[in-house]
Amino acid sequence: xxxxxxxxxxxxxxxxxxxxxxxxxxxxxxxxxxxxxxxxxxxxxxxxxxxxxxxxxxxxxxxxxxxxxxxxxxxxxxxxxxxxxxxxxxxxxxxxxxxxxxxxxxxxxxxxxxxxxxxxxxxxxxxxxxxxxxxxxxxxxxxxxxxxxxxxxxxxxxxxxxxxxxxxxxxxxxxxxxxxxxxxxxxxxxxxxxxxxxxxxxxxxxxxxxxxxxxxxxxxxxxxxxxxxxxxxxxxxxxxxxxxxxxxxxxxxxxx
Amino acid sequence: xxxxxxxxxxxxxxxxxxxxxxxxxxxxxxxxxxxxxxxxxxxxxxxxxxxxxxxxxxxxxxxxxxxxxxxxxxxxxxxxxxxxxxxxxxxxxxxxxxxxxxxxxxxxxxxxxxxxxxxxxxxxxxxxxxxxxxxxxxxxxxxxxxxxxxxxxxxxxxxxxxxxxxxxxxxxxxxxxxxxxxxxxxxxxxxxxxxxxxxxxxxxxxxxxxxxxxxxxxxxxxxxxxxxxxxxxxxxxxxxxxxxxxxxxxxxxxxxxxxxxxxxxxxxxxxxxxxxxxxxxxxxxxxxxxxxxxxxxxxxxxxxxxxxxxxxxxxxxxxxxxxxxxxxxxxxxxxxxxxxxxxxxxxxxxxxxxxxx
Numbered sequence: 001x002x003x004x005x006x007x008x009x010x011x012x013x014x015x016x017x018x019x020x021x022x023x024x025x026x027x028x029x030x031x032x033x034x035x036x037x038x039x040x041x042x043x044x045x046x047x048x049x050x051x052x053x054x055x056x057x058x059x060x061x062x063x064x065x066x067x068x069x070x071x072x073x074x075x076x077x078x079x080x081x082x083x084x085x086x087x088x089x090x091x092x093x094x095x096x097x098x099x100x101x102x103x104x105x106x107x108x109x110x111x112x113x114x115x116x117x118x119x120x121x122x123x124x125x126x127x128x129x130x131x132x133x134x135x136x137x138x139x140x141x142x143x144x145x146x147x148x149x150x151x152x153x154x155x156x157x158x159x160x161x162x163x164x165x166x167x168x169x170x171x172x173x174x175x176x177x178x179x180x181x182x183x184x185x186x187x188x189x190x191x192x193x194x195x196x197x198x199x200x201x202x203x204x205x206x207x208x209x210x211x212x213x214x215x216x217x218x219x220x221x222x223x224x225x226x227x228x229x230x231x232x233x234x235x236x237x238x239x240x241x242x243x244x245x246x247x248x249x250x251x252x253x254x255x256x
Numbered sequence: 257x258x259x260x261x262x263x264x265x266x267x268x269x270x271x272x273x274x275x276x277x278x279x280x281x282x283x284x285x286x287x288x289x290x291x292x293x294x295x296x297x298x299x300x301x302x303x304x305x306x307x308x309x310x311x312x313x314x315x316x317x318x319x320x321x322x323x324x325x326x327x328x329x330x331x332x333x334x335x336x337x338x339x340x341x342x343x344x345x346x347x348x349x350x351x352x353x354x355x356x357x358x359x360x361x362x363x364x365x366x367x368x369x370x371x372x373x374x375x376x377x378x379x380x381x382x383x384x385x386x387x388x389x390x391x392x393x394x395x396x397x398x399x400x401x402x403x404x405x406x407x408x409x410x411x412x413x414x415x416x417x418x419x420x421x422x423x424x425x426x427x428x429x430x431x432x433x434x435x436x437x438x439x440x441x442x443x444x445x446x447x448x449x450x451x452x453x454x455x456x457x458x459x460x461x462x463x464x465x466x467x468x469x470x471x472x473x474x475x476x477x478x479x480x481x482x483x484x485x486x487x488x489x490x491x492x493x494x495x496x497x498x499x500x501x502x503x504x505x506x507x508x509x510x511x512x513x514x515x516x517x518x519x520x521x522x523x524x525x526x527x528x529x530x531x532x533x534x535x536x537x538x539x540x541x542x543x544x545x546x547x548x549x550x551x552x553x554x555x556x557x558x559x560x561x562x563x564x565x566x567x568x569x570x571x572x573x574x575x576x577x578x579x580x581x582x583x584x585x586x587x588x589x590x591x592x593x594x595x596x597x598x599x600x601x602x603x604x605x606x607x608x609x610x611x612x613x
Binding site: 019048049050051052054057061064065067068069070071072073074075078081082083084085086087088089090092093094110111114 | 280282306308310311312314315318319320321322323325326328330344345348351352453454455456457458461463464465466467468469
């Protein structure tokens, strides 16, 4: 057998098993990549048979309906509360809620923090694109200072709209939280690191150590009014200084 | 032999839910029904159930939704301001066709209302469905026994039609104590919950997605046609009401819940004085027993609506009777005192009947 044949037979990556294509995200949006990572992690951990995805309202829920696992979606904000209850009633399932930054930090903040306080064995996956994607790019809790949006026409001013919010760092000190991290998918290396974060979050959930949250920085070319490549530069230059990557909490044992 | 106990209305709600196989309860404390949560917190862990005190009523109703996704029976209970906070999740539950039971133990008034006093001021709010043009059935018991029966019936109706069913009580009914026979009711067979989200490994590899976005995935006219079909079935099969001495009545009192108890007493007092009074008591407030009421009202000729509110039920009565009888109203102004603990007493109703004769 020639060396060439051996190389071509090696599986580099599998096509994700989404139920329908195209996914419906705008060109250059990172949500598709994040859902792909989710799909890969669930596949590799053999969790697809027991996984249930709670989508939110807005763009984040679209991926939830394309994934080939059980799912629910539509309501904007209460994903963590819905996932909490489903976990209590049906603890055998691997339950995760996917939500936007507005759901985590604004309309769903109460449920996000309360769920973390209770240390529910669920994972929240947040897409941080620094704006409300589906409604037209308005100010989100994560919008950067100075960033122009339809509801901050002069740029976000901390006197008017406060400072950008950091969800994982906010809940990390809570005793009920087992895992809190932030990743990004704008470079290949970061994609692999973020995938590991997802894997760790689901491992903590399976060990029933408590609440997990993984936040992803994600491009929104439509509302940022930038090209796909400019978006990557924007994340590198503007998002990363405000939103540090890495793990803010990773426990091995439950707090007494 | 069925066990006979003394129970409050609120405890009867909790006992009925457990009798109906509901092991999952999510709620936020609010007077005058927190005793339901106390009972559930104590009893559900003993039977492997899930009790979870939520971060608010909005979250409680969303937790009900989360629990309902599993196909298990789920419930929440609250009082008037809490029902307002539950409007969005209620609409989501009905849109996603998830069965659930909600108990509203009414307290008096708008705003914060009175912390824990009697009132029937939620009628119009809970009988008109939720935003988005969809309806749900509302059952109105008037005794502890009926609370026990109707909560079980609500679970049956919820499962049968994949809808939210509400049981509407009030401060008096929730807090009063009566004898209660602990029996489990059999309301007939139910469809299998093949839609439940259990993970696709439990369904031969088929993954399901339940959705509340009517505009994106569903055919809009098809969605409303299906909702209408469901409503028509509920109207055809589930309308319930009770009449008391109405057969020969020439004066018909219409009342529900605690007002119906008081009115029944007034009917007896009137009969003792030779006045042919009768009672019509709607049990399902939606669907409203329109035809039956029109029949009874047009025979009697005179109607007095008694409710402890500025007027909610009276509008349904006007719509049902369609001018076939004279309609009078005795509402919150008829309370014996202007203080929060005021009540409408049978004597006051009798006085009104005598004046209207």
